[in-house]
Amino acid sequence: MILLTGASGSVGFELTKLMSARGIAAKAMVRSEAAAGKLKGLAGIEPVAGDFDDPASLDAALQGVERAFLVTNSTERAEIQQLAFLATAKRAGVRHIVKLSQLHAATDSPVRFLRYHGAVEQAIRASGIAYTFLRPNLFMQGLLGFADTIANTGKLFAPIGASKISLIDIRDIAAVAFAALSTPGHEGQVYDLTGPDALTHDEIATQIGAAIGQPVSFVQIPPDTMRQAAIDAGFLKWQADGLIEDYAHYARDEASAVSPDGPSVIGQPARPFAAFLADYKSVFTTNQGAEK
Template identity: 50%
Template sequence: MSQSTSASILITGATGNIGKELTKHLASKGIPFRAMVRSMDNLQDFEGLNFSGAEVISGDFNNPESLQNALKGIEKAFLLTNSSEQAEQQQATFVNLAADARVKHIVKLSQWAADINSPVRFLRYHAVIENLIKESGMAYTFLRPNLFMQGLLGFRETIIKQNQFFGAIGNAKISIVDTRDIAAVAGEVLSSPGHEGKIYNLTGPESLTHHEMAEKLSATLGRKIEFIDITPKALKQTLLHVGFPEWQAEGLVEDYAHYKLGEASEVKFGVREAIGNEAKSFDYFVKDYASMFSA
């Protein structure tokens, strides 16, 4: 980690699911970057930030001055926030300040099926920001991943203690994607030319029901894991119980209603198009993360 480099790439959300894989990916290729973080504490846990070419700078999406500071001298910026009620405003502020700072290219982490008219609030705000970036005149690349395989880690405790995980999706298939593939695509787009004006739909190589995921987990973990389908109301209560704010809990219920209609079941090839490799399978994910699902 260094205080200052000649980095021309800015990574936001660097301590999140995708960001931590993205900084690791860039570090493994020796590509310098600036990472914007909210807090300078406990950064030793982030492998990518220990790279000598990583300049770590403090910044908060709710503090425009800190964004201006983070954007100084940047040519390409990776934009990611979590999906909160503030996300649209935070991302809009970032895009406007990036344009002012003469950033050339924004790589935005969006979501599968982003659409301004979607009944899913997350898909609407992502589409609003995609449009704002297009109108800004900066080059853009939109990464639209499907549901993350690593989302299953949110059920780590119930999988370990009860051999169960939950969702409101019925028997619908979904082409879930590994966050390491999303990070590899982001890394490639940020460090090589030819991705301007592109939208990459990022899915895994197959579409699975949650019951099929449970079977695959059972086979690898050597014990029976069950998927329990619950009602949207029960899903919301569970999310509120584990601490999600109301807006996010309702958004996740909307997400699952859209998945249940089979609207996220198609397999797309954005990973192959962007990096030339096939996307990681769910079997591969389960084998890699097996130890995390056992006591």
Template identity: 40%
Template sequence: MILVTGATGLNGKAIVREFARQKHQVRALVRDLNRASAAGLGGLAGVELVDGDMRRAETLGAALDGVDRVLMISTAAQDMVETQCRFIDACKQAGVAHVVKFSGAESNIGYDATKFRFTRMHEEVERYLEGAGMAWTHLRPSQFMQVYLRDAPTIAAEGAFYLALGGTELSPVDVEDIAKVAVRLLRDGGHEGESLDMTGPEALTMSDIAARISQAIGKPVRYVDISPQDRRRNLLAAGVPADFADALDEQLAERLRRPKSRVHLATHEMFGVRATPFVEFAQRHAAMLRGGA
């Protein structure tokens, strides 16, 4: 049996849906069964929903029973290391053979992972998992294309989005590509002891991204460069907690120092997954980017 955690989240949901699309059985861990149904996970063929809390081994008996392979995802939050290390302990205790850690790797060339707390935390969990005595694989995507959907309201209302990245490139990857890779990896096994980095197919400045959104929705879209201070103010005004804004400041500072981004498609190629170009991603979400959904 395969277990996917973080199933109500952005990637977990896409991965569970991809299992259902392939008619392959999967178990999905959720903290709240009502929320899971609201998230559209109820009634998917072959998907067994089980509740439990990754931090509390005593709640995970049913979720981990008979499981060989796990995909471990949890929220990027201050408690991520504690959550994932306690969950690794529970997997070991339950006799899981192989844990795939959903991690992250910045695509910027020369990026110092120790400068951003979440890449630092991912590396800490990766080391813990490597020492836990089970087979492991790290799946390490770069920035998700879906991050730009947060800007859909201003793109729809003003034909613009506001960030502080200057001419910095990023190589965002489509979560649907990650889901296809994750399902093949979990379904077929192998790749023990490997770190699998993934980016999207193009290194793009924010002006490039604006041009692609514009092409996809048939309306002019501009990128407006603002100061890091104004960006932080916007984040806080949108309700982002101060400690998360601090983390994003660290990430931004390091991205600005390392403005060139690499493209790494070896993982897509290894699993026979076509890398979705940004314009296709934007076409798929055109209704939302036009303000219609």
């Protein structure tokens, strides 16, 4: 049996839909009725209660599980939560963990998100459980968080300058996760997952503008301005500081390489930014939700 964590989240939900559509049965770990409700109607998907902060619930959710998809959101507790999951998975006899990590995960990174991913990857390697690490770049869908501002001001604000970033559509990450969980040969693999192009934020803004038929321009802002905007939008201080570290990493041009790993796993090219925009452009004008 396969267990999917984060099934109500961005990547996890895309993966859960894919499992259902391709006829692969899986348990989906959820911690609320609302999350379970989101999965209703997905054939072959069985919601099971589980909370990373409740060890007994992890024990129950992992009973009989052979392969697991591991994701949490990035909070101060992410490392502890993922290590707790790993310890329980080891006891339960899980044979393969597919972990959603991040491009350039490393325990000595100046970026806190990359450090916690590096620490969890290290622990999984040491556990003896087979692993596949998915290390995606910035999610294209992450830009949906700026959709209101873009719709209201025609501007995309970020502290990134003219550096390029090879951002990726989460549906391509889900496709690689699906392959890693449902076909052999991905054990011991680390996949860097990027889009097909590296784009500056100026190019991203211009493409959004072309898709919605209204000009959108990129505006460089100081990191502190983005940090405050993130806090005003509800981010915890730890997360807002992490976001700024992420953008400093991007601004150093450290996330502009394009990787062949995803296309070679799924046998097709990664979606270009224009394809993402074709499906999501309405969000940047009305913020009423994606077309797909």
